[in-house]
Amino acid sequence: MNKQTAHYHLPGLFEFYELYRMFLPLFREHREYFYDWCDIGSIYGAPPDCIWGGGRVSLENHDAGEVLALLQEYGISARLTFSNSKLIEEHLSDRKCNELCALFSENTEPENGVIVHSELLLQYLKRLTRWAVKLTLPVGHLERVKFCVQ
Numbered sequence: 001m002n003k004q005t006a007h008y009h010l011p012g013l014f015e016f017y018e019l020y021r022m023f024l025p026l027f028r029e030h031r032e033y034f035y036d037w038c039d040i041g042s043i044y045g046a047p048p049d050c051i052w053g054g055g056r057v058s059l060e061n062h063d064a065g066e067v068l069a070l071l072q073e074y075g076i077s078a079r080l081t082f083s084n085s086k087l088i089e090e091h092l093s094d095r096k097c098n099e100l101c102a103l104f105s106e107n108t109e110p111e112n113g114v115i116v117h118s119e120l121l122l123q124y125l126k127r128l129t130r131w132a133v134k135l136t137l138p139v140g141h142l143e144r145v146k147f148c149v150q
Contacts, residue, residue, distance in 0.1 A: 006038045013045030013078060017062040017070070024074045043071060044079035044115060052097045052121060054083035064100055068107070077110040083117040092124045101125070 012019070020043065027034065046053030048061055071078045080100065084091075091097075104112045116122045 003037065007041030008038060009041045009079070010043045011045060013043045013080075014047045014062050014064075014067055015045060017067055021070060024070065024076070028074060040074075040076050042077040042079045042113070044081050046081045046083075047096075047100070050082075050097055050100065051091050051094050052082040052084050052087065052118075054081070054085070054117070064103055068104060068112075072107055072110075075110055078104055078112045080104055080112075080114045082114055082121055084121075085117050087118045087121055089120065092121070101128075 010016075010020075027040070047064065068078060082097075101114070104114075114125060116125065
């Protein structure tokens, strides 16, 4: 029998860090609590003060290194969500966003990625040497750029 797995992509990469810190050990150590046909494909989000992120409001703001380390420990891909549709050229040089991308692009297992809305940001990320593969998602004109170390 060919068993298929549903890969869930969960929100709140930064907002729900404390929840995931408690949930992921439970998910790994007690798989009998969960359906065997489901898995976590990725966790996505952006810090609240990230201009590329689209203005989400959150009271939680955890260290990006801590967040990334947690997901790496459990072999889960992190997806930065950069959905600000009002970006302009001057926003591309934002130090925090560029440092965040550099940090998330360092690890290749599991492969992290970016969900982008702005064509301007997409083209900017593609010009950087650490960004390589563009995959079109089935939803509208939203595209994903994978981090790819060359």
